[in-house]
Every structure is written in structure tokens, then in C-alpha cells.
Amino acid sequence: MSWLDTVQLGDFDAGARLELTCRHCGKVRFVTVGELLARGDFGRLWLSEVEARARCRQRGCGGPMRLAMPHSGETKGFVGGIA
């Protein structure tokens, strides 16, 4: 279990941004919750399910993506490590 299993897409504001990083080629893509909701069937998905469905759009890649929230406050522990 990770926090991705505790939050549904519909819990966010439509303007909230999510960061998708390709596990294969490292390509980073930002999507808003509103964009995902506009596809119709994402509103009741857990974030872990959204992550499982996401695929890299790079030509010839199509790798699985890692989902994260930029500036979510979840990364408090890392702040002290930035010089």
C-alpha cells in the first residue's frame, strides 16, 4: 500500500497537477486532474489505478509511468537534503 491507494482522482481539485515520469525513458509529463476527468471514466479510480493505466507517449516507448504530486507536502523529509 502506498498513498496512491488512499486517494481517488475525484478527491482533487480539477486544477491540481500530477507528475508522470516514465520508468523506461525518464520522460516527465504533467497532467491536470481535470484533463484526466475529461476522459470520463477516471473519477472513481484510485491514483494507483491511474498510474497503472498511464503509458509513456514518447514515440517508440510506451513504458509504464510513475505518478507523483509535485509540491504536495508529501516530500517534507527531503527538504533538508537540498543544499
Ligand SMILES: [Zn+2]
Ligand atoms: Zn518513455
